[in-house]
Amino acid sequence: MFGNILSDAEIIRLRDSHLLTLEPFDVKRLKIAHYKLAPRTVWTPVTTIDGKPSKRQEHNFEDEAQFVFQPNAYHLFEVEETVLLPDGVVANFVPVSEFALRGFSLVAGMLDAGYGKLAGRTQKLFFGVKNLLDEKNMFDRNFGLAHMSIVSLTGASLLRQELSKAELGRLAGRDPERWRRANDDGVFYPQ
Known part of the structure; x- marks a missing residue:
């Protein structure tokens, strides 16, 4: 068995006991087995003169709820929430269904146990979002970004x-x- 997906009640219990950080937290985004993450900022990936990857800020959803993608454009989305996972807990992501309906694709991975702090600093969570259409496409903050399922591996045999x-x-x-x-x-x- 690969652990147990945490229910809404278990997510709240972990938050209340300060074992899991998920801030800001909106109980309306909490579903039976996932939490719907919201976008904060849109960035464009760029390459610096010395060839290193970087990014340039394009849009802040606190200022405007909608962002217009150019045809086939790809952007990085910074997530509004800060997520800090305790040991023995990982997180997986699934795009919101609105992406399929609107012609967007999500590039996401998985968060390992202990994610959230690196060298004493809080880690920011980013996803890639691609407009799959050959025309401009409106992204609305209210779509959400991804559903985060939190999986507990405590008690599981790990190598x-x-x-x-x-x-x-x-x-x-x-x-x-x-x-x-x-x-x-x-x-x-x-x-």
Whole structure:
């Protein structure tokens, strides 16, 4: 078994006991087995002169509830909520159904146990959103962004994951910031 998806009551219990941070929290976005995340800011991915990935802010949903995508455009969406997961808990994401109806696609991953703090700073959560249409497309903040399911692995049998020397070598060759982000509690790095 791959753990248990937390119910609405369990999510509230974890929040109330300060084991899970989900702020700001709107009980109207809490469903039986997920929480609907909202967008805060739209960014455009860019490459700096030295070839490093970066981003440029395009839109703030606090100022205007709608954002117009150009045809086939791709943007990064910063999530309004701050999410900090305790040990033994992970999160998965599914796009809101409005995306399929409106011609948008969501690029999302998974949050590992312990996600939310890195080097003493709160981590921001980003998703990629693509306009799949060959015409302009209106994104409305009220669509929401993604449904976050929170999965508890506590009590589940877990194997410690180790990287081979070849995998370590490939990771070590990445830029230092990327290496720091990859070096989390999800994988054991032998000394």
